[in-house]
Amino acid sequence: MNPKPTGYVRGNDLILVRTVQAPVEDVWASLTRAERTALWFGPWEGRAGPGEVVRLQLVHENGQPWTDLAIEECEPPRRLVVRMQDDSGVWRIELTLRQAGPATELRLVQPLGDWTLAGDIGPGWEYYLDMLVAAREGKALPSFDDYYPALKAHYLESRRIA
Numbered sequence: 001m002n003p004k005p006t007g008y009v010r011g012n013d014l015i016l017v018r019t020v021q022a023p024v025e026d027v028w029a030s031l032t033r034a035e036r037t038a039l040w041f042g043p044w045e046g047r048a049g050p051g052e053v054v055r056l057q058l059v060h061e062n063g064q065p066w067t068d069l070a071i072e073e074c075e076p077p078r079r080l081v082v083r084m085q086d087d088s089g090v091w092r093i094e095l096t097l098r099q100a101g102p103a104t105e106l107r108l109v110q111p112l113g114d115w116t117l118a119g120d121i122g123p124g125w126e127y128y129l130d131m132l133v134a135a136r137e138g139k140a141l142p143s144f145d146d147y148y149p150a151l152k153a154h155y156l157e158s159r160r161i162a
Helices: 024-032 115-137 152-157
Strands: 008-010 013-020 053-057 066-075 079-086 089-100 103-111
Touching: 008 115, 013 115, 024 089, 024 103, 024 115, 103 115, 115 152
Parallel strands: none
Antiparallel strands: 008 013, 013 103, 053 066, 066 079, 079 089, 089 103
16 A cells, blocks of 8 residues: 555644544544544543543554543543653644535644654544544554654654745
8 A cells, every 4th residue: 555645744743634524423433432543543531521530541652551541631622632641742733623515524633842853643543534534444454564654754844834
């Protein structure tokens, strides 16, 4: 498989967009319901809502670690802002959804302390967003090896000055 990168860097923000052939409410459920996130990202447990922290298992990462995921903002079915922390730092991720005819546009924005990190992080988000689409369509899940390091150069060349 040769995945096509959709993301870019604007200033220090990593931005990726996917179009999902489904209503916004259904895509929202794929991002927020534990049994559906388990299909492409990982299951979570706990009480969800603004100001709450849930435990998320990263089943496609080495060792399948569990991590705390803080829900900073939640405006169903349009906007979700979450934050998690690991050994590499704080990850703040904003997901926005917009109905576009019969499809939904999903936009992921992650601020980076150093924009050059996009070379390592961007391919990972490409992988996860393609996992989301594949899981929703009942297709075989992609392999991370197709994304990294193949897409690294794209992200290091994609910076747009805001």
